[in-house]
Amino acid sequence: GAGTPVTGRVAQLVTDFGLRLFREAVGRRGDTNAIFAPHGATAVLVALQLATAGHGHHQLEVAMGFSVNGEGHRGPHGGV
Numbered sequence: 694g695a696g697t698p699v700t701g702r703v704a705q706l707v708t709d710f711g712l713r714l715f716r717e718a719v720g721r722r723g724d725t726n727a728i729f730a731p732h733g734a735t736a737v738l739v740a741l742q743l744a745t746a747g748h749g750h751h752q753l754e755v756a757m758g759f760s761v762n763g764e765g766h767r768g769p770h771g772g773v
Contacts, residue, residue: 710731710738714729
């Protein structure tokens with residue numbers, strides 16, 4: 694199913710971040726082969742967001758483009 698609007702929005706934010714991360718990781722390498730798990734990397738960064746506070750938490754929100762709390766700074770590439 695489509696899920697709830699909130700669930701769909703979270704999935705979209707995670708996907709968008711994963712794609713930006715992937716592009717950054719392989720973008721400078723041209724057409725070389727790469728194995729990368731954007732959702733795995735996102736899961737680690739979400740866990741870090743949950744475990745941090747203050748400036749470190751804010752930096753993760755900005756880098757990821759969303760807050761795990763559903764509020765916070767809009768990242769440089771969009772987000773909540």
